[in-house]
Amino acid sequence: MGKAARKKGPKKDRKPKVRDVFVARPFEGLAAEPELIALREFVPSATAKLTLAADADRAVTLGTVLPMAAAAFVRTDGEVFLGMQVQTRSSDISRDLGRSLRWALEAGPGDVLSVPDTTSEPAEGERLQDLLEPGAELDVQLHEDFSWWLPEDTEASGEVAMSLERANAAIMPTxxxxxxxxxxxxxxxxxxxxxxxxxxxxxxxxxxxxxxxxxxxxxxxxxxxxxxxxxxxxxxxxxxxxxxxxxxxxxxxxxxxxxxxxxxxxxxxxxxxxxxxxxxxxxxxxxxxxx
Missing domain, CATH: 3.30.1460 (Yope Regulator; Chain: A,)
Structure with a gap:
């Protein structure tokens, strides 16, 4: 006797795979491209206000390094910070930063995003080029330490204090x-x-x-x-x-x-x-x- 035929179940719908392509020049098209690269690669302690394409009234501060090298956080006084120097990255740094920025705009005081989202499938409208005013320059402010992490008249404690001490010790005059x-x-x-x-x-x-x-x-x-x-x-x-x-x-x-x-x-x-x-x-x- 021949082998019994196996019933084939219904085919499962599969999501089309989105190709994740390495972007060699992630900040291309932004007037602030040179400053973004400098803040990402070798400037120790600096901040700059970002100009958003939408929600222009929202204040977002770009920082070189955040506490514990976080991707973004909202200070207890409500000020939003986006970190440039983080430990993980995907094939497109601009997309990583854009996702972190969108998270920060929806977060509340005291919220921290430890690492950027580097695993979600690429989507439209989530890169810095989509979220920032492309012609805006960065007014970079250099700092001698990382006291800007904290609101005025606030003392660091716990892990933040240890991170602050390590970060301050690593600063080179710039x-x-x-x-x-x-x-x-x-x-x-x-x-x-x-x-x-x-x-x-x-x-x-x-x-x-x-x-x-x-x-x-x-x-x-x-x-x-x-x-x-x-x-x-x-x-x-x-x-x-x-x-x-x-x-x-x-x-x-x-x-x-x-x-x-x-x-x-x-x-x-x-x-x-x-x-x-x-x-x-x-x-x-x-x-x-x-x-």
């Missing part, structure tokens, strides 16, 4: 010299880290043009050290005289910025010559690892 440009005193060394919102290849060519002309530095006591990549943009780094105060590099950095802008524009009409191409090859080999 000054903002311009959009995306930050001076930092790292032990016995000082650096300028500068996030440029330009295509990586064009920026390298512009830097090579300045290098070949002997104009890539900020003057005496400075040296071009190399560059590193961060969220789709190239971040050039200069070593600076640690004995000089940050404000002494303000004018030289502005002059360098003007030279770099001019070099970028010149690429449209004048390709690199042989010396500049050799300089570019040398710059490509000087990639840094930020620690």
């Amino acid at each position: 000054e903002r010299l311009g959009p995306g440009a930050y001076w930092v005193l790292a032990g016995e060394k000082a650096h300028l880290r500068w996030v440029w919102p330009a295509d990586e290849n064009r920026l390298l060519m512009a830097l090579a043009r300045l290098s070949a002309a002997g104009e890539i530095g900020l003057g005496e006591g400075s040296r071009y050290a190399g560059s590193f990549r961060a969220h789709g943009l190239l971040v050039p780094v200069w070593d600076l005289d640690p004995e000089a105060h940050a404000r002494e590099w303000l004018e030289p950095s502005q002059q360098l910025g003007s030279r770099l802008e001019a070099a970028l524009k010149s690429l449209d009409d004048e390709p690199l010559n042989a010396a500049e191409r050799r300089a570019r090859d040398g710059l490509v080999g000087r990639q840094l690892t930020l620690r």
Whole structure:
């Protein structure tokens, strides 16, 4: 006898799988892209008010690091905070931050979101580009410690106090010299880290043009050290005289910025010559690892 036929049950409806694609340049399209990258990667203690595309009356503060590296929280006085430097991430940091921001806007005083939502399927309207005014710049405020975590006249206790102590101990003196440009005193060394919102290849060519002309530095006591990549943009780094105060590099950095802008524009009409191409090859080999 043949085998008995098996009855087939009804097919279960399956949700279509949403492809989760890695976003190499998560903040593209936002005017604040350089500042967002700097606050995410290397600025220790800073805050900035966000301009929402909707609910413009809502006040949201973007912070570099929140207590226990939380993704977002609402202070007991009702002020909403969104954290940039967190321990986990998905393939799209802008989506992580957008989800945390939406959570914070609906949370109440004292609520904390420990980690961002990195597992839900991607959906429309949940990235920073959807939630923030795209043309708004960030007015970054640097702080010497993390006392801004707490309302005025409030003392930290428990885990928050321990987190505050650890965070304060890790701060390196930092000054903002311009959009995306930050001076930092790292032990016995000082650096300028500068996030440029330009295509990586064009920026390298512009830097090579300045290098070949002997104009890539900020003057005496400075040296071009190399560059590193961060969220789709190239971040050039200069070593600076640690004995000089940050404000002494303000004018030289502005002059360098003007030279770099001019070099970028010149690429449209004048390709690199042989010396500049050799300089570019040398710059490509000087990639840094930020620690």
